[in-house]
Amino acid sequence: MVDQIIQSDGLIKEFPMGGFLTRKKDPFAKKRVLDGITFDLPKGLSLALLGPNGSGKTTLLKTLSTIYSPDGGDAQVCGYDLVSEMKEVRKHISFVSPAMDFQKKLTLKQTLDFFVKVTKGDMALAKDFIEELQLDHLWNTKLETFSEGQKAITRLCVGLQKNPAILFADEPTSGIDFRRKQIVLDFLEKQGKERTLVLVDHSPDVVDQLCDKILLISLGGTVQGMVDVTKLQNEFNYMYDIMVIPKDQMSEKEAESIWPRFEMIGGMCRFFAGTRAEAVDIHNKIIEWGKFIDFKTSGISIEDITLMWLAKHEKEQEEKLVEERKKIKQAEQLKQAKRNRRRK
Ligand SMILES: Nc1ncnc2c1ncn2[C@@H]1O[C@H](COP(=O)(O)OP(=O)(O)OP(=O)(O)O)[C@@H](O)[C@H]1O
Numbered sequence: 001m002v003d004q005i006i007q008s009d010g011l012i013k014e015f016p017m018g019g020f021l022t023r024k025k026d027p028f029a030k031k032r033v034l035d036g037i038t039f040d041l042p043k044g045l046s047l048a049l050l051g052p053n054g055s056g057k058t059t060l061l062k063t064l065s066t067i068y069s070p071d072g073g074d075a076q077v078c079g080y081d082l083v084s085e086m087k088e089v090r091k092h093i094s095f096v097s098p099a100m101d102f103q104k105k106l107t108l109k110q111t112l113d114f115f116v117k118v119t120k121g122d123m124a125l126a127k128d129f130i131e132e133l134q135l136d137h138l139w140n141t142k143l144e145t146f147s148e149g150q151k152a153i154t155r156l157c158v159g160l161q162k163n164p165a166i167l168f169a170d171e172p173t174s175g176i177d178f179r180r181k182q183i184v185l186d187f188l189e190k191q192g193k194e195r196t197l198v199l200v201d202h203s204p205d206v207v208d209q210l211c212d213k214i215l216l217i218s219l220g221g222t223v224q225g226m227v228d229v230t231k232l233q234n235e236f237n238y239m240y241d242i243m244v245i246p247k248d249q250m251s252e253k254e255a256e257s258i259w260p261r262f263e264m265i266g267g268m269c270r271f272f273a274g275t276r277a278e279a280v281d282i283h284n285k286i287i288e289w290g291k292f293i294d295f296k297t298s299g300i301s302i303e304d305i306t307l308m309w310l311a312k313h314e315k316e317q318e319e320k321l322v323e324e325r326k327k328i329k330q331a332e333q334l335k336q337a338k339r340n341r342r343r344k
């Protein structure tokens, strides 16, 4: 059996709705934000959480990092139970979020000294990271003068100095400039299989470089599916999407003559381009064809591609789900049979 670094089995998280909102009804009413999150992450792989705003990605990260306690379900993180072995889980993980603030009057060195001491971390790891990111000139500078990008790097450093088996990071590269972002990605990638990353990040380059799997979460906090990043790249190797509104109707033959990769959607035609040059080529051919009211080009988000992959493989996913449910049922029946035997 493959060893799992995270096993989440029906995790539920609820928040109070706030008395004033529900005074006339139920003052104790709760809103369910995670509604039975189930997935496994094998050891040595990294995961990206994707989903629309408010779908519960940050809440899931915080729940798996023991910041929030779950209201239902079970989870094992690094082989320890999330609730009954919370202290053990905490020893093996770090959580990094843009909401994490520091003592403004402390210098970078004093801040890292503090975290190394309380988490029994490794100052050499912190120094490595700061030097690689070329921030060592700020060693004795107070954090109150740090830019957003410099604070984001400091947060990551605080997470990494602990040498965690899993680094849970909420939008870790936001605010970091393009050049430094690439250094951060290369640094995290270099650590490869030693460290599992569980990230919330919408940029395709971060997911491409650092993650092996994507967990897509829908509004309401349910798992829509889990996808392998390489499978996604192999099947949907395109970056631009050009939507054409034709004057009358565009035949499949006409579409094919413009570009072979297209999809007809309710009288409109959507072309897919892998590169900028291909997108320009498609533009020119559409203009040459000329029978359009309008056309629009947009960059494809990683969420879009994941959704398309899931739609294409819906049947496969459903069969997998039925198979998993069958296994769970069989395991339950086996447990029940054992209990019955013991009673006898
Ligand atoms: N502490 C809290 N108390 C009450 N409701 C909360 C709390 N934290 C989050 N929520 C609610 O839970 C839902 C999920 O929030 P969460 O921050 O996890 O979403 P998200 O997927 O991370 O969104 P985003 O992409 O905007 O960061 C939202 O409706 C939010 O309002």
Ligand SMILES: [Mg+2]
Binding pocket: 057, 058, 059, 170, 200
């Ligand atoms: Mg969030």
